[in-house]
Amino acid sequence: MDITQSSRLHFHMPSPTAEEKISLAASSTVYTYHCLCTHLLLATTTPLPSLPTREHSCDKAHIMPLPPPPTASTRAAKAELPRSDHYGLLLSTRLDAKPEMITSDEGFEKRYLQRCGRCNLVVGYQLDWQQFAGDRTGRREDLVFLLPGGFVSTSEMVMGKTPSQGSIGLVGVAEVKA
Template structure:
């Protein structure tokens, strides 16, 4: 099974994605006024498809104004440097077949893959 791991910009391991080769394989959030953002759909509090490490989920939501209204975002922050690297949304039920769940939107500018860190270390001679 493929697994990709990602670090915060400070170097702390924060995310492991088993079953994915990289963020490019994740679905994208497309919404008016937002840049396309890779998303993880979280099925339960303990999702075997992903692992959030060395991170804390804010207890209070950040309210963001959007062209179509407001959105509540719960930020995932690195425990070491406190920089947010993702945010969660609560997804409402749209039909009888759907279930209410959580969706994690990754802030890709705050993440660096383990492979990229290895390449940078090799290039610098460390």
């Protein structure tokens, strides 16, 4: 049997349509999101629109819990960790070293900005512990606030969709600082 003859039909098959690609991706329970520049930034078991949002904030950011950072004890006792229905990870993002102070009519916030690793677009932020009751200081690592309109789901990206200008609703840092 000549392999070139048997494989020729395989290479002449048409590419799957966008709908077929989505149906293949829909069987997964992990939702992936990309930056507007198409760089993969987020993987989560909860769809982004299903996450709670900040109600008393100008940006209406989605609140995503983050897993605790791995330590030697958690690696050793991985089987003993409690199971959660939600798991989310930031991928290929860059955290600003210095926080930004955001002022508004309600007061101020100390934000550590999360940026796309490719195009540098601000896609989210983490708050400082000083803004919450307690004695802790520094960046709060258990939550990330994801800006609406900064992400495109993988299925939307495969279909060639981009967020419409009306739905982006991003609030720039310079606009809030005033």
